[in-house]
Amino acid sequence: MAMRILTAAILAILLAAAPAGASDGLPQPDGEVVLTITGAITRTNRDGAADFDRAMLERLGTAHLATSTPWTEGVPVFEGVPMAALLDAVGAEGTVAVGTALDDYGADLPLGELREYAVLLAMRMNGELLTVRDRGPLWVVYPRDQVAAFMDPRHNAKWIWQLRRLDIR
Ligand SMILES: Nc1nc2c(c(=O)[nH]1)N[C@H]1C(S)=C(S)[C@@H](COP(=O)(O)O)O[C@H]1N2
Numbered sequence: 539m540a541m542r543i544l545t546a547a548i549l550a551i552l553l554a555a556a557p558a559g560a561s562d563g564l565p566q567p568d569g570e571v572v573l574t575i576t577g578a579i580t581r582t583n584r585d586g587a588a589d590f591d592r593a594m595l596e597r598l599g600t601a602h603l604a605t606s607t608p609w610t611e612g613v614p615v616f617e618g619v620p621m622a623a624l625l626d627a628v629g630a631e632g633t634v635a636v637g638t639a640l641d642d643y644g645a646d647l648p649l650g651e652l653r654e655y656a657v658l659l660a661m662r663m664n665g666e667l668l669t670v671r672d673r674g675p676l677w678v679v680y681p682r683d684q685v686a687a688f689m690d691p692r693h694n695a696k697w698i699w700q701l702r703r704l705d706i707r
């Protein structure tokens with residue numbers, strides 16, 4: 539009996555000591571980290587941050603979005619993670635995602651809009667992985683051909699290409 543209590547006590551201590559990031563289900567990246575999410579998030583995989591490699595993003599489930607853009611020819615088919623799924627994966631709690639790109643460009647992405655519409659974090663265009671040259675590896679793509687309001691050029695600033703981090707506030 540005493541032994542069983544001792545075992546239970548040790549188990550409780552071990553569970554309490556487990557790092558938050560390891561116990562809440564967000565796995566560790568093992569490839570190159572392409573996206574880091576910080577700020578008002580409840581799920582992390584290191585101190586205060588959620589790092590993603592490409593495989594982790596793909597495991598969240600990908601979707602397709604065919605839309606014209608001001609920067610491409612025709613109607614490319616983009617494939618990537620719906621921003622809503624990404625926000626869910628990290629337990630985002632704020633109202634805005636402040637995005638920063640490899641070139642240090644920054645823009646505010648309202649979370650309400652990311653959840654309501656099929657905004658995509660694109661990794662591929664017409665089946666090909668996006669390279670840094672063609673605005674990859676991650677490009678925020680709005681459903682411009684699907685939602686008339688997104689045709690307005692005032693939304694263009696939110697199409698962050700070469701996205702590297704999101705800070706949820
Ligand atoms: N990485 C990155 N993404 C970016 C930008 C940038 O400079 N760097 N400019 C943004 C802004 S302010 C707008 S209006 C459009 C810019 O498109 P343009 O260069 O064709 O005007 O992309 C957005 N995405």
Ligand SMILES: [Mo]
Pocket residue numbers: 694695
């Ligand atoms: Mo802009």
